[in-house]
Amino acid sequence: MRADDILADHQNSLERNGTLIRKGSVGAFLANARLWLDQDTETQRRHQAEQHLRELLPALEALGLFELLEVRDPALRAWLDAASTGPGAGHESE
Numbered sequence: 001m002r003a004d005d006i007l008a009d010h011q012n013s014l015e016r017n018g019t020l021i022r023k024g025s026v027g028a029f030l031a032n033a034r035l036w037l038d039q040d041t042e043t044q045r046r047h048q049a050e051q052h053l054r055e056l057l058p059a060l061e062a063l064g065l066f067e068l069l070e071v072r073d074p075a076l077r078a079w080l081d082a083a084s085t086g087p088g089a090g091h092e093s094e
Contacts, residue, residue, distance in 0.1 A: 019062035026065065029056050037073055054083055 007014055013022045035041050035049040060066065061084065071077040 016062045019058050021059040021062055025056055025059045025063075029053065029060055029065075032056070033071075033076060036079075037076060050079075053080075057083060 007023055011023070013020055015021070032049040032052045036046055036053060041049070057080070066080070066084070071080060
């Protein structure tokens with residue numbers, strides 16, 4: 001399966017399980033996670049990145065991203081687990 005099989009070039013979003021998923025959600029998650037993890041990120045910018053991460057969670061959960069991939073950084077993983085609202089929220093992988 002290719003990316004355009006999931007979201008055609010002319011589409012900007014799709015709906016899965018009642019959740020709107022915008023094109024670029026995974027990329028935005030990665031960019032905000034990097035800012036959140038960077039010790040040199042200013043406090044205000046880090047809080048903004050955290051808010052953006054929180055806003056992205058429903059889409060990433062609807063995609064099933066965290067069912068297949070595990071976040072390596074323990075602090076970010078713990079934050080995501082606490083902020084998660086999807087199925088399996090609060091459960092760590094074995």
